[in-house]
Amino acid sequence: MDVQELSGRYELSTVQALERLWGKSRERAGGSTNLLLAHLLDTAAVAELLWDGLLAPSTRSALDEIAGGPGRGRRLFAWLCGVHDCGKATPAHQRLWPEGAEAVRQSGLTWVETAAVAGAKQQKRWRHDWAGGLMVRELLAGAGWDAEQSDWVWPLVAGHHGAFPSLGDVREPRSAKGQLRGRGAWRQVQQALLEVFTQEIGFGAVGEVEPVGVPSRALQLQLSGLVVMADWIASDERFFVGMDDLRLVSLDASRERAASAWEALGLQGGWGVLEIPGPEAFRDRFGYAPRPSQAMVVEAVRQMDVPGLLVIEAPMGEGKTEAAQAAAEVLAARFGADGVFVGMPTQATSDPMFTRTRRWVEAIEGSLASRVVLLHGKRAFNREWKTLLENAGAYAEDAFCGVDEFGLADDPYGVEPEACGTAERRAPAEWFLGSKRGLLAPFVVGTVDQLLYAATRTRHVMLRMAGLAGKVVILDEVHACDVYMSQFLREALRWLGQAGVPVIVLSATLAPAQRQALVEAYLTGAASREELRVEVPIPPGYPCVTTAWLPSSGEPQFRMDATESWRRDLNVIVHVAPEVMPDTRSSRDERERLQAAADAKVGDLLASELADGGSALVIRNSVARAQSLYEELRGRFGVDEVRLLHGRFTVAQRAELTEESLRLLGPRTPRPPGGRLIVVATQLAEQSFDVDADVLVTDLAPVDLLLQRVGRLHRHEGTWRPDRLNLPRVFVTGFEPREDSEPTFAFASEMIYGRHLLLRTAAVLPGTGEVWPIPGAVPGLVEKVYAVDAPLLPEAWRKAGEVAGLEQENRNRARAEEARQYLLTPHGEHERRTLAGLHYGGATAGSDEDSLQAAVRDGDESIEVVLVVRSEGDEVFRTLAGRSLSVNGDVAPDVLDEVLGSVVRLPPKFTQAALQLGPLPAWHGHPWLRRSRALVLDASRRAQLGGFTVSYDDEFGLRQV
Template structure:
């Protein structure tokens, strides 16, 4: 905008005010800054697939799309030229009154101002101008104007619009000043139409019907542009130093911001084996597994990138296959990044390390900087990510353009993770501006928990930003079988939006039920359940299996060849008695060997470990479960990998691509005899290998996952390096009373999984447990067992029928209630093109995002309490727990001052999720009250962000505490034990 061409009255309208300095920013200036930023975001930061999505909806294609985005960003604060906004600062309001813009005082306006928030006011003013001055039909104006109405995170709803329509005095003061207000508002609208280049296009746009996904990404782009243009460090209210032109002002801000580039990959076109050697450092002479090669060929053959579901056994390299497909999909679609969604923080941390390794090998254009993020609440405690945060630090402030690179086209090079060959690898940065709950997902490459994806289906403030973040990426969903009905309700809705955005998606699973495969495909394509043409997706019985779907294309089914990796597992039911199990393991391990015992509850883990230690000694029994503080949990995982991981250099890799060598090196760290007793933490993402497995009865897919830790790697020809008795893979199944008809699972297992899933699992495994010694063949039997267990048909002996039908009825009732609960705050499906976003987030959860409240909405589980564990020393002062390694143990935590950053961070690392005992309705309030007794006022400040707002559990010098009527004992070898007070 050119101020000289604006009316004098218009130039008095204000947008920003600094109460400390009395500096202010004219409204026209902020509008011009926002438009300029939007143009730079469009040209230099927005992935090309998002730009193409918008362009496809407009008659002038890409040119129209850029103009529309810039214009909407420029006009977003139009509603500040109203009495309801302008009255807030008396000196600035007086300036406006002096030129005829009369308005009541803020005190006189009172609470009525809330009826006219400036976003909604701007929406109605723009709609009025389009209809009256530009001749648009009223029904066409809302789809554009709602972008302005929602630029503070939530589009207005119909009630808000009606309420403001009834109060025109909030938009223009009645009387003699009303025409002056109208002139100012029209002046801004007319000037914007000229300055932002849309004047000649408005007539053609009035017949456009914008799809809702386009409205969402435009809304998000306007929000980002507004946030950047509102940063006074980038766009100061007053000129500092020499006078700058508008172009210099914007260039200085853009250079100071230094946003990293989007990923712009070229499609890898060479042979598949060359691609895998280049990206994943395959050993010399090794070739990709058949599943991996088939996935790449299918990605290249699809008419357009869409949804690919990769189902293959554990250890077949699904992760690497997904990354290879993601690179191809990104190149073909124009995606600018990748998001890898995993079940837990631990699996996200592991994936982040692998993601960085992959990124280091990606070829990119010279000098490219790519933004990366670890997306979960404890990301800053991850060493790889915190290292990137330190190396990537930069001030966010406008820079002097007199130095090198004064065109503002980029940022100076900064230290990062990338190697020294800029032609071969990008500089990876954890960008300072792209931090926090709202903006983090806008980074190009993200590894995080599945919650970060499911939140895209939760009606919450600034949801458009999360949609923009996903719309510009390839999305990979790992362990797709691991989510329940409640989470799947959100996942399916998110997939429907991803399909509408044309976002490529890769889904990974070793044990995916056929009906879930079909539901995922139908959700993505946007067809109703049971749609014609999707029967083959559900009916196929091949395995491994690749399924590909895309809007407008028939599903494609590919059955890759088997890799040759094969194990036969002999199953045997055993009584659920720790003493009998100890006797049996003494017998089985008489000649040495390593056994894994998997229990479904931590209490059963600890009970079993105690019985086994009485027979084997403490040094031959290791415990692993989720009731350890985070550093101890990480140390446990590292220890398991070091001692029970694959031979050679494959250790630490789940789905590893290194190839087993029957004559390879013997793993010297593997103990001659040992028993690991673990909970579900060993089911996934730990590449551990045992000679014998004992497992509680669990849903069949989880039993199969646990079997994937049995004889996982070749140890000598024909497993000759294993003890002779254990060269045949065997799995002992406990956790049930096998003599009853049907078997009766133990109570803890029923509480976690439900009787229905456990009885279906027992029924499909019955042929292998009835004494005939028919082995389970991996991978051949994985798919048949899973599909039979999750199909609707009756299974099992006739004597089991009535109890199983009762369990099924209870299960169906529970699932229906879960689905209904998920509907409460779940985002609706994308509506017809042209339907405005008005009311899009009505009756939502508010400002949730990655908070406890937000995550509780997308996971249907009992509320769990997470605490930070500290220790009280003999003198009564607090300190970090004394057993921490690396100099972090025993650091003082003063209660009358802010602790040192090192001490606070060490304490924050010691997170522990309390067990179910403290989540029950009768105990949770008391537990919270007891924990809040440890509240430290001095820690509740910004400078102590590691500890502020956290619940603190204080252990004494013997690592004990009392909480809500329970005694707690903690051991770095046993974890947390819970005993009821006598």
């Protein structure tokens, strides 16, 4: 930078101040002070690379429009990212590092420390980010910006540390008396800093930067996330070492530094600009011609005028996933999306979808498969994910390159720059593996929770929205979102609708009210309205697709299509298998006796049905019922013929059991004639569990979930079955029908699903031996049960049904209200024009995975523990397999996977007791285990948790003794 030229424009003292204002201290900048102007330009240079290499075409187009036309958005984007830290040109920041503070004082900039201290004590959050928001607002107004433009820019600056304050918040505390914001010469220096930075970016003056349009609030949130991303990269001292000589500071110098960092990090985008695929693309991607329903879906998205919402409803096994992927490619090509997010209901369903997504993007372009990120809390145990990282020479999960939320080093391993990634890396860039960053990768598969988190009032929520915007979003099994979760889903759809993000939702069993709510939420967001009442047409058949979008005319548009399924209806014979239920007065012994009798009855049933061999799937509504039945069946059939699968196995064992079940009952596994296999599972087997059973025994569940379970029957053609099982049969149990009154239900079922839907589902069960034509009967059954205003229950049940309905209505209202306190946007604020105050006005969920999951899933926050063993008289801790961990629990590298694989989630009732647990002594400094709680089992694998005794068994998992 030409200091002499600056001296001709500004007073000498102002130039001297620019030479002293520090952005990063020596300790945080590789040993040399990094001047503030250098950091601003470094961040702008990174932003240019984000624009060129990571931003979706749709985002670039939107920013071009805001900036005044094609080619103008890039410079505005760089300016917005770079200006984020201008608030560091205040005493609020400059006083924090003694050495830097002294240098600034010597340049002539002073402050009264006692007043600054008083102000800082009064408002502890008044740091450089809030100071910057205030400063930018004032300076932009002074440069002639319209208020509506400066009003959306200043929150980007004030919120770049993760939360957006209100305008009242950013005002300097009165007790500071101007000594945090800076008075006198400070104002001239602050104006000069903004002007010099702006001109170095390529604008003639600050007034010239002013956009011609105001971005939507969703685009502002996306921009904010990108500002944070640029800041975090430019704050990494391994690539941006200190630059303390103003003469060496320039945008060109920063571009060189940014280019080196970009190459080392190996950050890559997704599709870029896609050609609209032709009719041959489906066969090329998936190896077969599209079925009628799949062709219908692809044609539907070709008819959309602008990005919108697509609702695909089709039976299990119809090929909804492939239809959605084909539609996503068309949407990405037409509307400029650069990648995809696929949200699944559970971690277990995310893992196989990760494989399928990699195959799909690889079929589009071979190199893309290595850029797909798996995003959920247990991905470290997914073999394909681990192999992907290991083959690329990647470090473990926490060994990513980056900084923390304040731009400080966050790299416990000291990874060298060359280890962070290169253009040759055949795995997702490690930068994306850091906390809150996963959605920024171009292709992401994870739980739907990742999307729901983007609708919560949490720090750095802007990073999540930045990751979703510019993608096509696919949400599978969307019916699995209950009343509570649906509040977050609808809030997310509002933001995505406003952002113009194409969204595809899939369901085999979607209630009409759910379809209405999803479409309405998306269109309300697209219209930037608080409320928008629309009448969503009823699909004319099944399978069907509903498309909805809001063109510039402002009138919502709908397209409804339906076609025949590619398979004939499967006539499923439905039997009711009554189970005697205990009442509230039953003793524990009586309950155990009745449970044993029920298990024996299922054993008798399976012995009869599988007399000639075959496979059976049994789904229980609770872990305890599954464990109890497994014990009965193991005694009858032997351990070789029975498997147990539920969520209270360790993560490693659960993954192995899931993989084994999918292999033994999968579509490509030969079935030996006469062979017999029984899988006893919980709701894990309900969704995206691609097994083929000859016979199904299931606890009663709401009709949509019951039909999901039926979808595991006779799923694949060409599978060997005994003659007696050539007709699919389902036995519904877990409840007790009664002649003169309503049925009674298993306690666990009632706690999970409520009496209301269980009663209405019981009412549509056919008489013993009658059939449900599947999938033809699916829409009618779902609509009948969920049309709560329609009479359905027998006369003898109606009073109980009215009471249950009222209880459910009150419960739904209470749960919805509970969820709303964590929603990103409070009711009544959806029409606000800026992000100011977005994080205030309600409860704020914690940012860690457990807290977020508890917030969006309405469960008592459960806790995970690592199981270790120490026998009486044994000085060392051991793994479940018996490998030594030493007296303090030291974990050797070759034992780490085994220890991490021993994590199990406790039932919520053990939470309070588990809060008393902590890491083993040697874990406190361990990067993966320092926050882990150890549950120490004795030689018999038992432990006390509060007043309970629990045990862990390789066959049964975690149990209360």
